[in-house]
Amino acid sequence: MTHPFLHARHLARAFVTGAALALASVSPSQAAAKIQHLVSPGGIEAWFVQDATVPLIAMEYSFAGGSAQDPKDKPGVANLVGDLLDEGSGDLDSKTFHERLDRRAIELSFSAARDTFRGSLRMLRDNKDEAFDLLRSALTSPHFEAADVERIRAQVISGLRRESTNPTSLASRKFLEMAFGDHPYGRQTTGTLESVPTITVADMKDYVGRILARDTLKVAVVGDVDPTTLGKLLDHTFGSLPAKATLNPVPDVEAAKPPERAFVALDVPQTVIAFGGPGVKRGDPNFMAAYVVNHILGGGGLSSRLYHEVREKRGLAYSVSEGLLWLEHSAVFIGNTATRADRAGETLDAVEREVSRIAEEGPTQKELDEAKSYLKGSQMLVLDTSSKLAQALLQYQQDKLPIDYIEKRNAIVDAVTLDDVKAAAKRLWGQGLLTVVVGRAPQAAAQPAAAPASKSN
Secondary structure, X not given: OOOOOOOOOOOOOOOOHHHHHOOOEOOHHHHHHHOEEEEOOOOOEEEEEEOOOOOEEEEEEEEEOHHHHOOOOOOOHHHHHHHHOOOOEOOEOHHHHHHHHHHOOOEEEEEEOOOEEEEEEEEEHHHHHHHHHHHHHHHHOEOOOHHHHHHHHHHHXXXXXXXXXXXXXXXXXXXXXXXXXXXXXXXXXOOOOOOHHHOOHHHHHHHHHHHOOHHHOEEEEEEOOOHHHHHHHHHHHHOOOOOOOOOOOOOOXXXXXXXXXXXXXXXXXXXXXXXXXXXXXXXXXXXXXHHHHHHHHHHOHHHOHHHHHHHHHOOOEEEEEEEEEEOOOOEEEEEEEEEEHHHHHXXXXXXXXXXXXHHHHOOOHHHHHHHHHHHHHHHHHHOOEHXXXXXXXXXXXXXXXXXXXXXXXXXXXXXXXXXXXXXXHHHHHOOOOEEEEEEOOHHHHHOXXXXXXXXXX
C-alpha cells in the first residue's frame, strides 16, 4: 500500500549494497510465521524476522513527529535534519563518516514524512557492529557543521527552485494546500524558498532533541542475526536517546469538501491535473472496502477504470492513477494525470464522469472479484525481499495493525462484499472532486500556434 505524494522526494540514497539487497529473498508465508516481537534487555521493542538465506540485515525504524512538528513559520526543518544526520557525527567529519559507510558497503539514510521521522540501515552481516555504531553516532551526536549545513541547504533550495517550475510538483503542493489549509499537513515537507534559508542549526538541534526519543520509536529488522545479538545492538544504538519525546499537539483535520477547483498558470506544453478529496483513515472499519474499490477506480494500473476511460478509450493521457493517502490525523484520496494543454478540459470531464459513475453505481461483482484476486496475489511481490518486508513491518506498526497482519490480510480482503465497496465508493466520491489544474490558461491553450511570418520577395 503506497502513499502518493507522501514520500515523494524522499527515497534514500543507494549505496553499493542496493544490488546485493535485492537478492535477499524472503517468502512472505514463511516470514509471517517467523515474525517475533523482540524486546531488548534495555526495553527497545522490535518486530523481527530472523532469516539466514543471505548474509544481510535490513532495519527500518521511525520516530513519531515528522514534518508536522516543524515550526509553522519554518517548514523544512525535519527534512533538513534528515539530510544532515549522516554528514558527520561523534569524532568523524562528513568525509570520514561517508568513507566508513562506503568502505563497508553500509547503506544508511534518513527521511521526513508528515507524521514520522524515518531511518533505514542495511549492511552485510559481518559489518553489523560498525553499521549500528555509525547509526548510533548519527542519532546521538550529529555535527551540523556550518559548511555541511550550507552545502545541503543549497541542494535543498536548488531542488525547490526546480519544483517551482515543475507542473506535477506544483499540482501536488496546491492540492495539499487546498485540502488542509493552515493545518501542518498543508505545508510542504521540503519547506519553501522563503523558509529554508531561515532555518538555523539551533532549529535543527531543537528538533533532534524533541523528536528522537525512545517512547515513540518503532523498529523492524529482517536478516541474518540472532535475537540475543540484535537485542544488544538495539540497546547500543538507541539506548542513550532521551526516554520521552516532546511533541507539539497536531489536531485531527477533515480535508476540504468537494467540489472545488483551482488553476495554477504555467506555460508548459502539457497540463497536469491533480484531483482528490476526503479519504478513509487506516483505523476505519471500512478501510479495506475503500482500498479495494479504489484499486478498481484508479489504483489498478492498466486495469483501472480511469486508465480505460482516459487512456485506452479516448487517448487523452499516457497515464492516470489515483490512490489513498492515510495520515495520523486525516486521510485523502489523490489522483493525477497529464495531457495536452488543448485537451485538459476534455480529460477532466472524463475523470469526473467516471468518478461520478462509480460513486452512483459502484463496481460490478466481476470487478470486485478481479480486484480481490490481484490484491491477494500482489502481496507476494510486495514482500519479496528482506528490505521490503522490513519496510512493511514498520508500516504495519505505524498503522497499529497486529503482528500477524500478514497472515490475516487475505481473509480481510476476501471478507469485503459488493455492498461494502458500493458504500465505500459513494462515501469517497459522492461529493465530487477537489481539482487542481496546472498549465496554460484555457483560452491560451485553445489557440493554435502562430504561423511564422512570410518573407517578402
